[in-house]
Protein backbone atom coordinates (compact mmCIF):
# COMPACT_ATOMS: atom_id res chain seq x y z
CA UNK A 804 0.00 0.00 0.00
CA UNK A 805 1.40 3.39 -0.95
CA UNK A 806 1.54 5.87 1.95
CA UNK A 807 -0.83 8.83 1.76
CA UNK A 808 1.17 11.86 0.66
CA UNK A 809 1.67 14.53 3.32
CA UNK A 810 0.03 17.30 1.38
CA UNK A 811 -3.37 15.50 1.57
CA UNK A 812 -3.57 16.19 5.31
CA UNK A 813 -2.68 19.80 4.74
CA UNK A 814 -5.29 20.10 1.98
CA UNK A 815 -7.99 18.67 4.30
CA UNK A 816 -7.21 21.11 7.09
CA UNK A 817 -7.03 23.97 4.59
CA UNK A 818 -10.39 23.10 3.02
CA UNK A 819 -11.93 22.85 6.47
CA UNK A 820 -10.62 26.28 7.49
CA UNK A 821 -11.85 27.89 4.23
CA UNK A 822 -15.31 26.33 4.63
CA UNK A 823 -15.45 27.39 8.27
CA UNK A 824 -14.72 30.94 7.17
CA UNK A 825 -17.34 30.81 4.41
CA UNK A 826 -20.01 29.61 6.84
CA UNK A 827 -18.96 31.98 9.61
CA UNK A 828 -19.49 35.08 7.47
CA UNK A 829 -22.39 33.42 5.55
CA UNK A 830 -20.84 34.04 2.11
CA UNK A 831 -23.12 31.63 0.23
CA UNK A 832 -26.38 32.41 1.97
CA UNK A 833 -26.45 36.19 1.79
CA UNK A 834 -30.08 36.88 1.08
CA UNK A 835 -32.98 39.13 1.89
CA UNK A 836 -33.17 37.97 5.54
CA UNK A 837 -36.34 37.27 7.53
CA UNK A 838 -39.80 38.53 6.68
CA UNK A 839 -40.77 41.66 8.51
CA UNK A 840 -44.03 40.81 10.25
CA UNK A 841 -46.04 43.20 12.39
CA UNK A 842 -46.13 42.27 16.08
CA UNK A 843 -48.83 39.76 17.11
CA UNK A 844 -52.07 41.20 18.37
CA UNK A 845 -52.58 40.63 22.11
CA UNK A 846 -55.63 38.39 21.53
CA UNK A 847 -53.40 35.94 19.66
CA UNK A 848 -51.39 35.08 22.74
CA UNK A 849 -53.96 35.77 25.44
CA UNK A 850 -54.28 32.55 27.48
CA UNK A 851 -57.67 33.59 28.91
CA UNK A 852 -60.83 31.76 27.87
CA UNK A 853 -63.10 33.24 25.21
CA UNK A 854 -65.69 34.39 27.74
CA UNK A 855 -65.68 35.85 31.20
CA UNK A 856 -67.81 33.84 33.60
CA UNK A 857 -70.14 36.15 35.50
CA UNK A 858 -70.00 35.82 39.27
CA UNK A 859 -73.65 36.76 39.74
CA UNK A 860 -76.77 36.83 37.62
CA UNK A 861 -76.99 40.42 36.43
CA UNK A 862 -78.69 42.07 33.52
CA UNK A 863 -77.41 45.48 32.43
CA UNK A 864 -75.85 45.96 35.85
CA UNK A 865 -79.09 45.19 37.69
CA UNK A 866 -79.84 42.01 39.64
CA UNK A 867 -82.63 39.94 38.12
CA UNK A 868 -84.77 40.49 41.18
CA UNK A 869 -84.94 44.25 40.60
CA UNK A 870 -87.51 43.61 37.88
CA UNK A 871 -88.60 40.04 38.36
CA UNK A 872 -89.52 40.22 42.02
CA UNK A 873 -93.27 40.39 42.13
CA UNK A 874 -93.61 39.61 38.41
CA UNK A 875 -95.91 36.71 37.76
CA UNK A 876 -93.81 33.72 36.68
CA UNK A 877 -93.76 33.88 32.92
CA UNK A 878 -95.72 31.25 31.07
CA UNK A 879 -92.70 31.02 28.86
CA UNK A 880 -93.99 31.40 25.36
CA UNK A 881 -90.66 31.61 23.54
CA UNK A 882 -92.11 34.12 21.10
CA UNK A 883 -92.96 36.58 23.88
CA UNK A 884 -89.82 37.41 25.69
CA UNK A 885 -90.60 40.83 27.14
CA UNK A 886 -89.19 44.03 25.76
CA UNK A 887 -86.11 43.97 27.98
CA UNK A 888 -84.62 40.76 26.67
CA UNK A 889 -85.59 41.15 23.06
CA UNK A 890 -81.95 41.65 22.09
CA UNK A 891 -81.02 38.24 23.47
CA UNK A 892 -80.35 36.07 20.42
CA UNK A 893 -80.97 32.43 21.09
CA UNK A 894 -79.11 30.16 18.64
CA UNK A 895 -79.04 26.89 20.48
CA UNK A 896 -80.35 24.36 18.00
CA UNK A 897 -83.83 23.15 18.86
CA UNK A 898 -83.31 24.36 22.42
CA UNK A 899 -85.26 27.56 21.73
CA UNK A 900 -87.00 28.03 25.04
CA UNK A 901 -85.76 30.30 27.84
CA UNK A 902 -87.22 28.07 30.53
CA UNK A 903 -85.42 24.97 29.29
CA UNK A 904 -82.61 26.57 31.24
CA UNK A 905 -83.82 29.48 33.36
CA UNK A 906 -85.92 28.80 36.40
CA UNK A 907 -89.47 29.95 35.82
CA UNK A 908 -90.06 31.37 39.29
CA UNK A 909 -86.52 32.39 40.25
CA UNK A 910 -84.48 34.03 37.48
CA UNK A 911 -81.25 33.94 39.49
CA UNK A 912 -81.27 30.15 39.15
CA UNK A 913 -81.51 27.56 36.41
CA UNK A 914 -83.88 24.63 36.45
CA UNK A 915 -83.26 20.91 36.42
CA UNK A 916 -85.74 18.53 34.74
CA UNK A 917 -87.68 18.14 37.98
CA UNK A 918 -87.74 21.93 38.53
CA UNK A 919 -85.05 21.85 41.21
CA UNK A 920 -82.98 25.05 41.11
CA UNK A 921 -79.37 24.95 39.84
CA UNK A 922 -77.00 27.66 40.99
CA UNK A 923 -74.89 29.71 38.56
CA UNK A 924 -71.82 28.25 40.29
CA UNK A 925 -73.02 24.75 39.26
CA UNK A 926 -73.94 25.73 35.71
CA UNK A 927 -72.26 22.61 34.27
CA UNK A 928 -75.13 20.61 35.82
CA UNK A 929 -77.51 22.61 33.66
CA UNK A 930 -75.61 21.67 30.51
CA UNK A 931 -75.40 18.06 31.73
CA UNK A 932 -79.19 17.91 31.54
CA UNK A 933 -79.00 17.64 27.77
CA UNK A 934 -75.30 17.07 26.97
CA UNK A 935 -74.63 14.05 29.16
CA UNK A 936 -71.84 12.54 27.07
CA UNK A 937 -69.98 15.83 26.72
CA UNK A 938 -70.42 16.43 30.43
CA UNK A 939 -68.93 13.00 31.15
CA UNK A 940 -65.98 13.77 28.86
CA UNK A 941 -65.55 17.12 30.57
CA UNK A 942 -65.53 15.51 34.01
CA UNK A 943 -62.87 13.05 32.83
CA UNK A 944 -60.80 15.89 31.40
CA UNK A 945 -61.11 15.09 27.70
CA UNK A 946 -63.42 18.00 26.87
CA UNK A 947 -62.69 21.60 27.77
CA UNK A 948 -59.47 22.68 29.35
CA UNK A 949 -57.46 21.39 32.30
CA UNK A 950 -54.86 23.53 33.99
CA UNK A 951 -53.18 23.34 37.39
CA UNK A 952 -51.18 20.35 38.63
CA UNK A 953 -51.41 16.55 38.60
CA UNK A 954 -49.94 16.70 42.08
CA UNK A 955 -52.84 17.11 44.50
CA UNK A 956 -50.45 18.59 47.06
CA UNK A 957 -49.82 21.48 44.67
CA UNK A 958 -53.51 22.22 44.31
CA UNK A 959 -54.59 19.53 41.84
CA UNK A 960 -56.07 20.01 38.38
CA UNK A 961 -58.37 22.92 37.67
CA UNK A 962 -61.34 22.62 35.34
CA UNK A 963 -62.81 25.32 33.13
CA UNK A 964 -66.56 25.67 33.29
CA UNK A 965 -68.65 25.26 30.09
CA UNK A 966 -69.73 28.90 29.86
CA UNK A 967 -66.12 30.13 29.97
CA UNK A 968 -66.01 28.89 26.38
CA UNK A 969 -69.58 28.47 25.16
CA UNK A 970 -72.04 31.33 25.17
CA UNK A 971 -75.08 29.55 26.64
CA UNK A 972 -77.39 31.41 24.29
CA UNK A 973 -75.19 30.86 21.21
CA UNK A 974 -72.94 27.93 22.09
CA UNK A 975 -71.41 27.30 18.67
CA UNK A 976 -68.24 29.35 18.37
CA UNK A 977 -68.28 32.35 16.11
CA UNK A 978 -65.37 32.57 13.69
CA UNK A 979 -62.10 33.55 15.33
CA UNK A 980 -59.39 35.30 13.32
CA UNK A 981 -56.34 33.07 12.98
CA UNK A 982 -52.93 34.34 14.03
CA UNK A 983 -50.51 34.96 11.14
CA UNK A 984 -48.10 32.16 10.18
CA UNK A 985 -44.61 31.91 11.64
CA UNK A 986 -41.64 33.91 10.35
CA UNK A 987 -40.38 32.25 7.17
CA UNK A 988 -37.03 32.86 5.53
CA UNK A 989 -37.96 34.04 2.01
CA UNK A 990 -34.94 32.18 0.61
CA UNK A 991 -36.37 28.88 1.74
CA UNK A 992 -39.79 29.87 0.45
CA UNK A 993 -38.48 30.64 -3.08
CA UNK A 994 -36.92 27.19 -3.42
CA UNK A 995 -40.04 25.24 -2.54
Ligand code: HEC
Pocket residue numbers: 860861862865866867868869870871874875876877878879880881882883884885886887888901902905910911
Ligand atom coordinates in the same frame (compact mmCIF):
# COMPACT_ATOMS: atom_id res chain seq x y z
C1 HEC B 1 -84.75 45.77 33.61
C2 HEC B 1 -85.67 44.80 34.10
C3 HEC B 1 -85.26 43.34 34.04
C4 HEC B 1 -84.14 42.77 34.57
C5 HEC B 1 -83.03 43.43 35.36
C6 HEC B 1 -84.22 41.38 34.24
N1 HEC B 1 -85.37 41.11 33.54
FE1 HEC B 1 -85.94 39.32 32.78
N2 HEC B 1 -87.65 40.10 32.06
C7 HEC B 1 -88.01 41.42 32.22
C8 HEC B 1 -89.34 41.59 31.68
C9 HEC B 1 -90.14 42.89 31.68
C10 HEC B 1 -89.74 40.32 31.20
C11 HEC B 1 -91.05 39.94 30.57
C12 HEC B 1 -91.93 39.49 31.67
C13 HEC B 1 -93.30 39.12 31.24
O1 HEC B 1 -93.57 39.17 30.07
O2 HEC B 1 -94.04 38.74 32.14
C14 HEC B 1 -88.65 39.41 31.44
C15 HEC B 1 -88.67 38.08 31.06
C16 HEC B 1 -87.64 37.19 31.33
C17 HEC B 1 -87.59 35.82 30.93
C18 HEC B 1 -88.65 35.09 30.18
C19 HEC B 1 -88.62 35.36 28.74
C20 HEC B 1 -89.84 34.77 28.04
O3 HEC B 1 -89.68 34.32 26.91
O4 HEC B 1 -90.92 34.77 28.61
C21 HEC B 1 -86.43 35.29 31.40
C22 HEC B 1 -85.93 33.85 31.22
C23 HEC B 1 -85.73 36.33 32.08
N3 HEC B 1 -86.49 37.48 32.02
C24 HEC B 1 -84.51 36.15 32.68
C25 HEC B 1 -83.86 37.16 33.38
C26 HEC B 1 -82.64 36.95 34.10
C27 HEC B 1 -81.92 35.60 34.19
C28 HEC B 1 -82.31 38.13 34.66
C29 HEC B 1 -81.09 38.44 35.53
C30 HEC B 1 -79.83 38.04 34.98
C31 HEC B 1 -83.30 39.11 34.26
N4 HEC B 1 -84.23 38.48 33.50
C32 HEC B 1 -83.27 40.45 34.60
C33 HEC B 1 -87.29 42.44 32.78
C34 HEC B 1 -86.05 42.28 33.40
Ligand code: HEC
Pocket residue numbers: 856857860861862863884888891893895898899900901902903904905926966970971972
Ligand atom coordinates in the same frame (compact mmCIF):
# COMPACT_ATOMS: atom_id res chain seq x y z
C1 HEC C 1 -79.01 26.77 27.26
C2 HEC C 1 -79.58 27.37 28.40
C3 HEC C 1 -80.14 28.78 28.28
C4 HEC C 1 -81.20 29.20 27.51
C5 HEC C 1 -82.07 28.38 26.57
C6 HEC C 1 -81.37 30.61 27.81
N1 HEC C 1 -80.44 31.02 28.71
FE1 HEC C 1 -80.22 32.89 29.45
N2 HEC C 1 -78.54 32.30 30.44
C7 HEC C 1 -78.06 31.02 30.53
C8 HEC C 1 -76.88 31.00 31.35
C9 HEC C 1 -76.04 29.76 31.68
C10 HEC C 1 -76.68 32.34 31.79
C11 HEC C 1 -75.63 32.92 32.74
C12 HEC C 1 -74.25 32.93 32.35
C13 HEC C 1 -73.81 33.78 31.23
O1 HEC C 1 -74.44 34.80 30.87
O2 HEC C 1 -72.78 33.44 30.71
C14 HEC C 1 -77.73 33.13 31.20
C15 HEC C 1 -77.86 34.48 31.36
C16 HEC C 1 -78.97 35.22 30.99
C17 HEC C 1 -79.19 36.60 31.31
C18 HEC C 1 -78.27 37.49 32.12
C19 HEC C 1 -76.98 37.79 31.47
C20 HEC C 1 -77.10 38.48 30.16
O3 HEC C 1 -76.52 37.97 29.19
O4 HEC C 1 -77.79 39.50 30.04
C21 HEC C 1 -80.40 36.96 30.77
C22 HEC C 1 -81.07 38.30 30.84
C23 HEC C 1 -80.92 35.78 30.10
N3 HEC C 1 -80.01 34.74 30.24
C24 HEC C 1 -82.11 35.74 29.43
C25 HEC C 1 -82.53 34.69 28.64
C26 HEC C 1 -83.71 34.71 27.82
C27 HEC C 1 -84.68 35.87 27.70
C28 HEC C 1 -83.78 33.50 27.19
C29 HEC C 1 -84.81 33.04 26.17
C30 HEC C 1 -84.89 33.85 24.98
C31 HEC C 1 -82.64 32.71 27.63
N4 HEC C 1 -81.91 33.46 28.50
C32 HEC C 1 -82.37 31.40 27.24
C33 HEC C 1 -78.59 29.91 29.91
C34 HEC C 1 -79.66 29.94 29.03
Ligand code: HEC
Pocket residue numbers: 895896897898903904926929930931932933934965966969970971974975
Ligand atom coordinates in the same frame (compact mmCIF):
# COMPACT_ATOMS: atom_id res chain seq x y z
C1 HEC D 1 -82.73 21.65 27.38
C2 HEC D 1 -81.64 20.99 26.74
C3 HEC D 1 -80.28 21.72 26.60
C4 HEC D 1 -79.57 22.36 27.58
C5 HEC D 1 -79.94 22.58 29.04
C6 HEC D 1 -78.34 22.77 26.96
N1 HEC D 1 -78.32 22.41 25.64
FE1 HEC D 1 -76.80 22.71 24.30
N2 HEC D 1 -77.96 21.94 22.80
C7 HEC D 1 -79.23 21.43 22.97
C8 HEC D 1 -79.77 21.09 21.66
C9 HEC D 1 -81.15 20.50 21.40
C10 HEC D 1 -78.75 21.43 20.73
C11 HEC D 1 -78.81 21.30 19.23
C12 HEC D 1 -78.25 19.99 18.81
C13 HEC D 1 -78.25 19.88 17.32
O1 HEC D 1 -78.70 20.79 16.63
O2 HEC D 1 -77.73 18.87 16.85
C14 HEC D 1 -77.64 21.95 21.48
C15 HEC D 1 -76.44 22.37 20.92
C16 HEC D 1 -75.32 22.76 21.65
C17 HEC D 1 -74.01 22.99 21.10
C18 HEC D 1 -73.62 22.88 19.66
C19 HEC D 1 -73.40 21.44 19.33
C20 HEC D 1 -73.13 21.17 17.89
O3 HEC D 1 -72.79 20.02 17.61
O4 HEC D 1 -73.21 22.09 17.07
C21 HEC D 1 -73.20 23.34 22.14
C22 HEC D 1 -71.72 23.67 22.05
C23 HEC D 1 -74.02 23.34 23.33
N3 HEC D 1 -75.29 22.98 23.00
C24 HEC D 1 -73.54 23.68 24.57
C25 HEC D 1 -74.34 23.80 25.70
C26 HEC D 1 -73.89 24.34 26.96
C27 HEC D 1 -72.51 24.87 27.24
C28 HEC D 1 -74.96 24.29 27.82
C29 HEC D 1 -75.02 24.77 29.26
C30 HEC D 1 -74.88 26.21 29.46
C31 HEC D 1 -76.07 23.69 27.09
N4 HEC D 1 -75.64 23.43 25.82
C32 HEC D 1 -77.32 23.43 27.64
C33 HEC D 1 -79.91 21.25 24.15
C34 HEC D 1 -79.50 21.76 25.38
Ligand code: HEC
Pocket residue numbers: 852927930931934937938941946947948963964965966967968969975976
Ligand atom coordinates in the same frame (compact mmCIF):
# COMPACT_ATOMS: atom_id res chain seq x y z
C1 HEC E 1 -61.94 25.30 27.14
C2 HEC E 1 -63.11 25.52 26.37
C3 HEC E 1 -64.29 24.58 26.49
C4 HEC E 1 -64.95 24.18 27.63
C5 HEC E 1 -64.61 24.52 29.08
C6 HEC E 1 -66.06 23.38 27.20
N1 HEC E 1 -66.08 23.29 25.84
FE1 HEC E 1 -67.48 22.37 24.69
N2 HEC E 1 -66.38 22.69 23.03
C7 HEC E 1 -65.23 23.45 22.99
C8 HEC E 1 -64.72 23.45 21.64
C9 HEC E 1 -63.47 24.18 21.17
C10 HEC E 1 -65.60 22.65 20.88
C11 HEC E 1 -65.52 22.34 19.40
C12 HEC E 1 -66.31 23.42 18.73
C13 HEC E 1 -66.35 23.34 17.25
O1 HEC E 1 -65.92 22.33 16.67
O2 HEC E 1 -66.89 24.30 16.67
C14 HEC E 1 -66.64 22.20 21.78
C15 HEC E 1 -67.72 21.40 21.40
C16 HEC E 1 -68.82 21.14 22.23
C17 HEC E 1 -70.04 20.47 21.81
C18 HEC E 1 -70.31 19.95 20.42
C19 HEC E 1 -70.18 18.44 20.37
C20 HEC E 1 -68.81 17.94 20.69
O3 HEC E 1 -68.67 17.22 21.70
O4 HEC E 1 -67.87 18.23 19.95
C21 HEC E 1 -70.86 20.41 22.91
C22 HEC E 1 -72.25 19.80 22.99
C23 HEC E 1 -70.15 21.02 24.02
N3 HEC E 1 -68.92 21.46 23.57
C24 HEC E 1 -70.64 21.16 25.29
C25 HEC E 1 -69.86 21.52 26.40
C26 HEC E 1 -70.28 21.35 27.78
C27 HEC E 1 -71.62 20.80 28.21
C28 HEC E 1 -69.24 21.80 28.56
C29 HEC E 1 -69.14 21.77 30.08
C30 HEC E 1 -69.48 20.53 30.76
C31 HEC E 1 -68.19 22.26 27.66
N4 HEC E 1 -68.61 22.05 26.37
C32 HEC E 1 -66.99 22.81 28.06
C33 HEC E 1 -64.65 24.13 24.03
C34 HEC E 1 -65.01 24.00 25.36
